[in-house]
Amino acid sequence: MSTYLKVGKFRILANGIKSGGNVASYFCLSDGSVLHAVAGQRDAQQFLQEMRWASETRKAAQTQAANLRAGTLDMKKYVSFVRKAHGERFHAEHSSVFGDRDTIPVQMPQLATPQAKTHWLLARQPLGRLETIYPIVWRQVLNEELSALPVEK
Numbered sequence: 001m002s003t004y005l006k007v008g009k010f011r012i013l014a015n016g017i018k019s020g021g022n023v024a025s026y027f028c029l030s031d032g033s034v035l036h037a038v039a040g041q042r043d044a045q046q047f048l049q050e051m052r053w054a055s056e057t058r059k060a061a062q063t064q065a066a067n068l069r070a071g072t073l074d075m076k077k078y079v080s081f082v083r084k085a086h087g088e089r090f091h092a093e094h095s096s097v098f099g100d101r102d103t104i105p106v107q108m109p110q111l112a113t114p115q116a117k118t119h120w121l122l123a124r125q126p127l128g129r130l131e132t133i134y135p136i137v138w139r140q141v142l143n144e145e146l147s148a149l150p151v152e153k
Contacts, residue, residue, distance in 0.1 A: 022144050024137050026130060027054035033127040035082065039114040039141045057085045083126040090119035108140060117141045
């Protein structure tokens, strides 16, 4: 299933061009928990890479957490795998020479890229609920203002 939600301000000019606004995409599980997020615009190839990463991470987490004999999923193991995957991506994208690469900073690093900040957030709050994650991405990662105002024409 797919959906969208307008949460920011933008206008549609007379020539049909959109002015302002930003975009964030979320890859969620069926219960609304965020497996992965992409902050900002991406071209089709980049978006496909992020989608594949989300899919492969989900499959690997399921494999790590599955108890085939009992037919159950250990959610602690699942969450731990997702946390580690985002932590690895955070360190790969942030490339900080300071700190332990096995730990995630307590505070969001302000000098990191938007995508590194998003991985930081999802390492700190793996499988957080969409309604909790999207305002943080919108305000603190993309530096946008949340708005329920209709689109201006």
